[in-house]
């Protein structure tokens with residue numbers, strides 16, 4: 223069942239279309255992350271769904287009902303912003319119950335519900351704590367409890383973990399995913415951090431200049447970026463012009479095998495770092511840098527021809543900076559990118 227449907231939604235500020243004829247759907251119980259560089263229109267899209275931003279064209283439907291003219295508080299959506307917007311002078315309990323008061327209802331039941339929500343977000347018994355005494359991560363949990371309090375049919379998160387340090391973000395993202403799947407929450411999140419989006423989402427939507435550049439599962443988008451823009455946005459740097467003939471592409475790095483059925487002719491080629499394989503004989507390179515990344519080593523190589531290459535190798539036997547190595551290319555990690563963009 224589709225919960226949220228955007229049909230040709232546009233938002234123009236003056237001449238400029240910040241959101242440009244976007245079609246998008248979010249199914250019930252699904253988590254969709256909108257991903258894109260700063261200024262690509264992500265927040266504007268969320269604001270449209272929430273009813274905080276008028277559309278210049280198109281429709282927003284929630285549960286099949288057109289939302290034009292429906293005010294924010296009648297849409298049944300929960301919002302959590304980057305700067306969590308907690309009331310600094312109220313305690314945790316008051317901040318969470320604010321979410322319930324907005325909806326109205328019995329005061330007596332608040333205490334039990336607040337306790338339940340704090341339990342849910344991993345802050346049991348924190349009702350009486352001052353907001354100012356909480357760490358950034360704890361404040362984020364309170365903001366989440368507040369957003370979840372009225373049981374919104376759609377929870378919207380804008381850069382939910384934006385200000386937290388990386389370690390904490392990685393932990394919270396796993397917790398959030400578990401929580402949303404337990405609660406069956408439908409989530410629309412926006413972030414510019416692809417790691418966060420990929421960890422959280424069932425489906426990601428990559429935006430560029432107000433348009434959807436690609437939509438798909440994290441795996442689909444990661445494995446088959448639809449354009450050079452998406453590939454580079456995901457952090458892939460090994461992209462070069464190539465002439466594809468059959469199963470081989472001629473590039474500045476020499477001949478590179480491509481997957482069977484790849485389009486022929488003048489193309490752009492992406493080689494994921496895992497596809498740049500150290501070997502005894504092949505394209506000769508010098509190791510410019512190496513970075514430990516937990517379970518592998520990321521290498522930057524300067525080949526004898528062509529631009530620098532990003533490669534990956536195992537921890538054991540990783541070459542040192544300045545070493546001379548040779549590489550070949552694994553076709554499974556090579557993608558012929560569609561032209562344009």
Ligand SMILES: Nc1ncnc2c1ncn2[C@@H]1O[C@H](COP(=O)(O)OP(=O)(O)OP(=O)(O)O)[C@@H](O)[C@H]1O
Nearest residue numbers: 235240258259260261262263264265266267413414
């Ligand atoms: N009220 C407004 N009036 C004019 N321009 C606006 C307004 N709101 C947003 N914009 C512009 O629209 C563009 C998209 O903004 P938006 O906040 O949606 O992008 P974003 O992808 O969420 O970026 P970020 O990741 O930096 O938050 C930006 O260039 C912004 O300056």
